[in-house]
Amino acid sequence: MNAHRGALRGMIGRGIALVVLFWWVATGLIIAMQRAGWTRVSALVVATMLAVYGFWELRSSANDDTAVGARRSFMGGALLWGWVSVTFYGGYLTGFHVDALGIAAPSWALVLPAIQATLLSDVAALLLMGAVALLLHGDRNKSGLWGLVIFWAVQQVAKLNVFLGVENPAGNFLPPHLAYLRQFFGPLENSWFLGVSIVALSLATFATAWLCRRAPSEGKRQSGILYATILGLAVFEIIVLGMTLESTPWDSFLRARGH
Amino acid sequence: MNAAKSKWSQPLSFEVQCWIAWSGLFAFGLSGILVYRDVGAYPPLELGAVVLAICWAIDLVRTGRAARKKN
Numbered sequence: 183m184n185a186h187r188g189a190l191r192g193m194i195g196r197g198i199a200l201v202v203l204f205w206w207v208a209t210g211l212i213i214a215m216q217r218a219g220w221t222r223v224s225a226l227v228v229a230t231m232l233a234v235y236g237f238w239e240l241r242s243s244a245n246d247d248t249a250v251g252a253r254r255s256f257m258g259g260a261l262l263w264g265w266v267s268v269t270f271y272g273g274y275l276t277g278f279h280v281d282a283l284g285i286a287a288p289s290w291a292l293v294l295p296a297i298q299a300t301l302l303s304d305v306a307a308l309l310l311m312g313a314v315a316l317l318l319h320g321d322r323n324k325s326g327l328w329g330l331v332i333f334w335a336v337q338q339v340a341k342l343n344v345f346l347g348v349e350n351p352a353g354n355f356l357p358p359h360l361a362y363l364r365q366f367f368g369p370l371e372n373s374w375f376l377g378v379s380i381v382a383l384s385l386a387t388f389a390t391a392w393l394c395r396r397a398p399s400e401g402k403r404q405s406g407i408l409y410a411t412i413l414g415l416a417v418f419e420i421i422v423l424g425m426t427l428e429s430t431p432w433d434s435f436l437r438a439r440g441h
Numbered sequence: 442m443n444a445a446k447s448k449w450s451q452p453l454s455f456e457v458q459c460w461i462a463w464s465g466l467f468a469f470g471l472s473g474i475l476v477y478r479d480v481g482a483y484p485p486l487e488l489g490a491v492v493l494a495i496c497w498a499i500d501l502v503r504t505g506r507a508a509r510k511k512n
Binding site: 222223226227228229230231233234235238273274 | 453457460461462464465467468469471472474475
């Protein structure tokens with residue numbers, strides 16, 4: 183019993199550490215690498231190589247239902263998500279640059295232009311999800327696929343919140359070549375959707391954490407911990423969108439970017 | 442946990458290492474698209490990388506196929 187608890191504690195610790203470290207370091211590096219043209223290209227080259235390595239990790243851990251297998255698969259999915267983020271922030275895969283003709287968000291007239299503005303990045307993410315689903319079809323370990331789906335889904339929630347209006351949309355995180363996205367930022371006050379998002383994501387976090395305790399295998403328990411951690415971080419991010427802060431965990435990366 | 446449990450330290454095969462390196466070269470080549478979009482001409486270094494990546498991909502596919510046939 184004690185050995186079982188010890189193993190579970192190890193899984194929780196390693197799972198949370200892996201997700202938090204990836205979330206903080208990857209986000210920070212993606213911001214810092216927008217410093218100059220050559221750093222943007224370097225980020226693209228490294229992220230692409232890591233994405234191919236991610237595919238290899240997903241494939242080679244596809245039938246490994248252990249805790250390590252779940253973490254490997256999740257890391258593979260996270261590296262693919264990193265590639266989507268690098269190609270978006272680097273300006274390689276964004277969307278169609280539409281001028282919204284001075285209409286203030288949120289407005290129904292802006293919904294289509296807002297979707298178009300990040301369409302290529304979203305299509306790339308969906309295609310990657312499809313490719314990973316095909317790659318892991320019929321396999322036991324799909325942590326990487328669900329990790330990728332959750333990363334994308336919580337980003338959509340954040341985007342919708344910014345569109346409807348939040349106190350702190352963090353527009354300073356956007357590099358100059360994505361400044362046009364600011365026209366889709368809603369008013370600087372929190373909308374009703376912010377509270378709904380926080381409640382829904384908190385419920386999803388607790389439900390995932392609760393359900394993973396009864397999962398049938400070690401790998402499934404580890405996957406549940408990883409998903410719950412992403413959802414928990416998403417709750418934190420949405421709360422941060424709703425309040426003005428003096429500093430963020432990525433200030434040093436923003437200073438490294440230099441603009 | 443069984444004896445055949447997964448490890449982070451599983452060595453990458455030479456073929457996988459080559460494809461990872463290839464993807465970096467190809468991504469560098471494709472990054473020229475941004476310059477092309479702004480300036481209207483493909484930068485020569487990036488164009489060279491695309492040509493090299495295509496040649497290397499053909500070679501990687503052929504040697505990979507030959508190695509699998511041999512095994």
